[in-house]
Amino acid sequence: MHVLLVAVGDYPHLEGGSSTERFNGLRGVGQLSSPPVSARVMVEWLRNDFVPYQGKLASVEVLCSGTESFVDDDGIKVVVERATLPQLRAAVARWHARGNVSEDDTLVFMFCGHGVASGAISSLLLEEFGDNSLDPFSTGAVAADDFITGMRSCKALNQLFLLDACRYIPIDYQDEFGESTGVPLVKGVAHSNLGRSRQVCIWASKLGNSAYGRPGYPTIFTDALLASMRGASARQDEATDAWVVQGTALAEGINEFVKRSEAANKQFATPGMMTEGFPLHVLAGPPIIPVNVVCKPANRYGTVDLRCGPGDYTASGLLGPWHLELAHGSYSMTAHPMGKEEVIATRLCIASPPGTLVLMQVGE
Amino acid sequence: MTSATVEFKVSAYGRSAAKGLFGVLELERIADTEVFERTVVRNVRVPVGVSIQAEPVHIGAGKYLGKLRLPTGEHISELVEIAPVQELQRVVLGKSAARKKSTARAAPPKSGVSPLTESRAVNQGKLVLGDFSSKSWSSERELSLYDVSKSLPMPRTAITSDIHLRSEVAVPPAPFVDISPKQVGGGLIAYLDSRKQRAGADSEIKAASVEVLAFAGSSSHLHHRLRQQSEGLINPVTQLINQVGLQESGQHLELVASSSKSARLRINAAGDVFEQSSSYLVLSRTSAHSEGQQPALRASLMRVPGPWFDQRRRKNSGFFLDVGRVASASSPWRLSVDDPAVQSVIDFTQQKDLNGALVVLEMSLELLMMKVENPYAAAAAGYVLMLTPPSRTPLGWFNWIGNLGSWFDELPDGLIQHATLLLQRSWEDQGAELNQPYFPIDERERTQLAADLLLRSIERGLPLYRSGLTLLASNLFILDGSPLLPPEVGRAVARARGYVNGLRRLVDTTQAFTTIDISSLAEMGST
Numbered sequence: 001m002h003v004l005l006v007a008v009g010d011y012p013h014l015e016g017g018s019s020t021e022r023f024n025g026l027r028g029v030g031q032l033s034s035p036p037v038s039a040r041v042m043v044e045w046l047r048n049d050f051v052p053y054q055g056k057l058a059s060v061e062v063l064c065s066g067t068e069s070f071v072d073d074d075g076i077k078v079v080v081e082r083a084t085l086p087q088l089r090a091a092v093a094r095w096h097a098r099g100n101v102s103e104d105d106t107l108v109f110m111f112c113g114h115g116v117a118s119g120a121i122s123s124l125l126l127e128e129f130g131d132n133s134l135d136p137f138s139t140g141a142v143a144a145d146d147f148i149t150g151m152r153s154c155k156a157l158n159q160l161f162l163l164d165a166c167r168y169i170p171i172d173y174q175d176e177f178g179e180s181t182g183v184p185l186v187k188g189v190a191h192s193n194l195g196r197s198r199q200v201c202i203w204a205s206k207l208g209n210s211a212y213g214r215p216g217y218p219t220i221f222t223d224a225l226l227a228s229m230r231g232a233s234a235r236q237d238e239a240t241d242a243w244v245v246q247g248t249a250l251a252e253g254i255n256e257f258v259k260r261s262e263a264a265n266k267q268f269a270t271p272g273m274m275t276e277g278f279p280l281h282v283l284a285g286p287p288i289i290p291v292n293v294v295c296k297p298a299n300r301y302g303t304v305d306l307r308c309g310p311g312d313y314t315a316s317g318l319l320g321p322w323h324l325e326l327a328h329g330s331y332s333m334t335a336h337p338m339g340k341e342e343v344i345a346t347r348l349c350i351a352s353p354p355g356t357l358v359l360m361q362v363g364e
Numbered sequence: 365m366t367s368a369t370v371e372f373k374v375s376a377y378g379r380s381a382a383k384g385l386f387g388v389l390e391l392e393r394i395a396d397t398e399v400f401e402r403t404v405v406r407n408v409r410v411p412v413g414v415s416i417q418a419e420p421v422h423i424g425a426g427k428y429l430g431k432l433r434l435p436t437g438e439h440i441s442e443l444v445e446i447a448p449v450q451e452l453q454r455v456v457l458g459k460s461a462a463r464k465k466s467t468a469r470a471a472p473p474k475s476g477v478s479p480l481t482e483s484r485a486v487n488q489g490k491l492v493l494g495d496f497s498s499k500s501w502s503s504e505r506e507l508s509l510y511d512v513s514k515s516l517p518m519p520r521t522a523i524t525s526d527i528h529l530r531s532e533v534a535v536p537p538a539p540f541v542d543i544s545p546k547q548v549g550g551g552l553i554a555y556l557d558s559r560k561q562r563a564g565a566d567s568e569i570k571a572a573s574v575e576v577l578a579f580a581g582s583s584s585h586l587h588h589r590l591r592q593q594s595e596g597l598i599n600p601v602t603q604l605i606n607q608v609g610l611q612e613s614g615q616h617l618e619l620v621a622s623s624s625k626s627a628r629l630r631i632n633a634a635g636d637v638f639e640q641s642s643s644y645l646v647l648s649r650t651s652a653h654s655e656g657q658q659p660a661l662r663a664s665l666m667r668v669p670g671p672w673f674d675q676r677r678r679k680n681s682g683f684f685l686d687v688g689r690v691a692s693a694s695s696p697w698r699l700s701v702d703d704p705a706v707q708s709v710i711d712f713t714q715q716k717d718l719n720g721a722l723v724v725l726e727m728s729l730e731l732l733m734m735k736v737e738n739p740y741a742a743a744a745a746g747y748v749l750m751l752t753p754p755s756r757t758p759l760g761w762f763n764w765i766g767n768l769g770s771w772f773d774e775l776p777d778g779l780i781q782h783a784t785l786l787l788q789r790s791w792e793d794q795g796a797e798l799n800q801p802y803f804p805i806d807e808r809e810r811t812q813l814a815a816d817l818l819l820r821s822i823e824r825g826l827p828l829y830r831s832g833l834t835l836l837a838s839n840l841f842i843l844d845g846s847p848l849l850p851p852e853v854g855r856a857v858a859r860a861r862g863y864v865n866g867l868r869r870l871v872d873t874t875q876a877f878t879t880i881d882i883s884s885l886a887e888m889g890s891t
Contacts, residue, residue: 118869119867119868119869119870119871119873119881120830120833120834120868120869120871120873121865121868121869145834145837145838146838146841149838149841149842150841152788181865184841187845188838188841188842188843188844189842190786190787190788190807190810190811190814190842190846191787191788191842192788192789192790192791192792193788193790194750194751194784194788194789195750195751195752195753195754195757195789195790196753196754196790207873208873248718248719271716272716273716273751274713274716274717274718274721274748274751275716275718275751276718276719276751276752276753277718
């Protein structure tokens, strides 16, 4: 498996950027602090927690425009290349070549940064976006769909694209720069992989929507992605009985955690294509499932205690849903008047992927 | 309206009880028998099976028609009354005693009804009988063979009792014939003049309104101008629409519908103007607005299928156009076909759920693929097959796709799918059965044929399904700059790529049928 991570936090030509040459075509689009952090936590997760279903993790390459530090396997600090178009072209060429050896190989590409969309066309913005204000998409953007189509001809049939970027349409964009879509990075050639290729593409947001980050922390998508890797995106493998994260289950699992975040109801991870998918990551133990306990009616929040067993989980006087993460299995939930033992509601539930919702009817 | 929380659960239902299957639930508030004022909860994925947790849905109290479409194509509908109480209510759909109405999956075709119309490799003097249906369905049935050039059943029939295997029946050798189209594109364009405000003149706030006007006429003008006007332009459809609509002379104009509230139009039903084959709808919707204020406006050009034949129910069916209050505020209309199996395939495709689409397809393939009777359903099946692993695709489907493109002049989708097979699929699983004119061995010949198919598909107008626009773009990307194309064809491909990207910028990505946003034009008041 070969991973290429691209994180763009610095956009010198956009709002708040370091360059004096300012691109004004995208209003309100400026500097980001969360993509470099996302790249770092992804590297840490790959290094420490990732168990590939097939083969081994053979390479991780990072391009990052930002101040984040990265270390190699020996803990020595390394300088990574910036996420500019020339660097990305070269990195994609290397990554493509590594994957162009065996059909059984797996390629993972993750982009974290700004994105724009126009209708069904999405573009990913690189560091130097806006350096040529007459043709910004030709010098600093990736045409996402063409890139993925181009990659379909690569020998490695398992391909995962994680695209953590906005897909909304800035007003000025379509009028002024509508002809451009970005650089495809890989030339389109005839191939015979459609139907065989198990390309999975997960966008952090729906078309027309934004993706969110928290200053100084990983993006909502990255956080949710890594949380879902613990079980929400896992399915039991029929052949081995093990719990395995499936590419086609990623969006559902990610959304279970996004809807617990600040971006709830604003950001929805969305598959970019219809695909058979492939198994990605083997869980070391039972899957950990997000379980949300909701009290009805809502005005009883703050007046009840909630308990869950086995495990003796308790919550008292919560003002909103109770978010638990439980190992796969059966549980009993009870509701009690706050500080009392009297049981006013009981529910049995099975915590199973992608997530479980438990409604507790706790009276008027 | 009192809000209520209801748990919907589907009891074990035949083959659908398999673990992990989900159905799609729609709830329609019932106002009267003709027009539903709809409160729709769309794409609620309801777990199917006894061991899976029920799905809670928050809806207002009242009477609903709950319609559940299972991945297998089964269609359950049930009247549901939701009480205006706070307590959690439970509804079990499926094999419950309380079920008032349910339509189970249709039985396999009866003897005498042709379940298979397609499969021939005339060049080799053989007729290949491949049953395209589920590999696990092994009941004996009669296969009637069609002479595709005449669209008539051939006199001889063959019986197969094992659909895992192919049967080969010798037929007299015949040269390959480029078969003329069986259905010529019709011309029906509905046009909605959003400028007509039908709300009461005395009211201070004019209600949101929707009108649909239709006029009959050849759609070839549309296709032609689409091409001519669009090349090299950023926003081709805007230019296109200037050329159609009411400016066409001699068109017959007819008001189809006007509504200031949510409505469901049944199209292709007997007696309405849509009974002819149709190509495009132009729809628009004005928002609620104050007197003297310009209403916000949303307008779309939508490619719609022609007369719809439901093979399973063996009857002419139609499609529904829901306008007004539907799931997404950004999409004020939604087209759906009144054909449960096909709509299931369309829905799963829309949700990017290949396994769900394949479950339906594998159980209904022989029906979906009867393209002589319904090429639009066949095209929907084709898009799923494009992405299906070779181990799960039916026998002989490459030639079948070739025919789909060749026979139906009005439909670009078959040509796009054919080009996709030439440029992006492996042919290994097709063996020696490939029809050579459709699938040339020589790489240069194959590339040039693909370019020709794609350019011809553009001449035919918008693909019926949005999936077609995506494949069209990916194929043109592959061809752009190919050294195997003559220079003039290469230039045409580059122009076509710009044109298709222009369309993709305007496409409504929430619709399964290709729908282009033309709001900016409508605001210009070109009509």
